[in-house]
Amino acid sequence: MNDSSSIAVVAISRRGSEMANRLATGLRQEVDLYLERRLADTPGSEAIAFDLPVRPLIAGLFTSHRYLVLFMPVGAAVRLLAPYLESKAADPAVVCVDDAGRFAVSLLSGHKGGADDLAQNVARVLEATPVVTSASHVLNTLAVDMLGSKYGWRIESDSGVVTRVSAAVVNGEPVALLQDAGEEDWMEDSPLPDNVQVCQSMAEFNSPWWSAGLLITDRIYDETALDARPIVTYRPRTFAVGVGCRRNVSPQELDGLLRRTFDGYGLAIGSIRCLATIDLKRDEEAISMLAQWLDVPVQYYDGDALNARPGPSGPSAAQERLGVVGVSEPAALAASGNDDLIVRKVKSSSATLAVARMVDAA
Incomplete structure (x- = not known):
């Protein structure tokens, strides 16, 4: 379980350690700084020293922290992280920074886990370029698995349904949205793409014309009242x-x-x-x-x-x-x-x- 809200920052090279120290002082969140032992004696640094190889450290941080920033090549990070991957709901957000400090790459748990936002914050501090590849981000469209998250809404649908509806939104298929409860100002932060249309009634929501649906409600609808399309159901805290x-x-x-x-x-x-x-x-x-x-x-x-x-x-x-x-x-x-x-x-x-x-x- 990723319980720590602090950001674990790991560097294994001298250039990486310099940027890691700079990042630790520039981020607005609490940072746990881990440097290879030979680099941890920088005056004024509060770094935690570790011995190579780095794999045991990464294994521990993967389960103890929600956010990781790794100063190493993406390929090396992928090989280190691969044995511990579970799901985007459980895995921490991981950002990689190259040794030249040119790019901050959102590598794992992008928008749901927060790596996309973290990559942009890291890039801001280091004056680097954020690299974000989440479809909803690059296409500037609705992130189905993040809708209402800032209000604490719960998603009651399984991950397979969320994936299918997300694909429909990203691919421009007609998607119906019906909301009868909860905060309505979420659209100010997540403007609807043209292919997502707001419905005024359950009859309109159930039209066979739609490929998928987004249902925001605090009520239980009889499943026979909903058609066979994939529908993501959100539960606002009402x-x-x-x-x-x-x-x-x-x-x-x-x-x-x-x-x-x-x-x-x-x-x-x-x-x-x-x-x-x-x-x-x-x-x-x-x-x-x-x-x-x-x-x-x-x-x-x-x-x-x-x-x-x-x-x-x-x-x-x-x-x-x-x-x-x-x-x-x-x-x-x-x-x-x-x-x-x-x-x-x-x-x-x-x-x-x-x-x-x-x-x-x-």
Whole structure:
């Protein structure tokens, strides 16, 4: 797992080490500088020395860092990296710089992993030429696998479908786009190419004229409502889920209530942005585990914040026990910034749940 957000910079030649030191001071991100031992004694350098051969170092950095800059020929880098390649979703971004400092080459995990942007930043510092070959970049078209990434949108389609739809976009085939949820200003950063057309209805989206589709939604559509074309489904983070529960409720009960509710209302679990509850539940294991399973944060609110929101639907046990008008409904409203719920309080034997749509993604 590539956990470190710092950039690992590796140089094995004297000329490369000079540029690596220059890069380390010029980049705006934290840099871990690795120099061959004979070159690491430069005055003022905070480099980490390593002994040749460089392969063991590269093997370790490949799994520990998200970004690598290698001052070496592209061919040498390819041979070093080849045994460790997995997929563009898992591999780190890798940029190569030649010994003359003329080119910064985006070698691996280009736009998805960030190597394209990194190559341009490296080139800026070294006054080199960035070399980027990603099709969406060179053709100035839509990057299907990056759409909505800055907002945290999730792609629910498998990589094969993403590849097929990306090919349709790049090759100029007619592609339909339908959005019924989530942030809409993404088009300011990613103008649509002429072959991608915005649809106003599912009927238009399902026209047989389209070769592929881009569907941005927080709802679950019956698969029979979609035709057989390859369709990439994006899940914008639009839902705040308010949660209330008795002490020591089981995580399975909470998870079951959530899934039954979302299935019943046709809502996508992948579009949950956060859970929300009263601050007295900070140590409630079931809520923490559910958040971990969903990979979302938990927002905690004190009694005053909950009492400032509209009251619950029906009687609330929280009024007597906790001194608040309710937990799940006001917590969902507080987290979303909205005044309306899309799912009013539902119950299991030991838990309650309510859902509101985020006001910034409505």
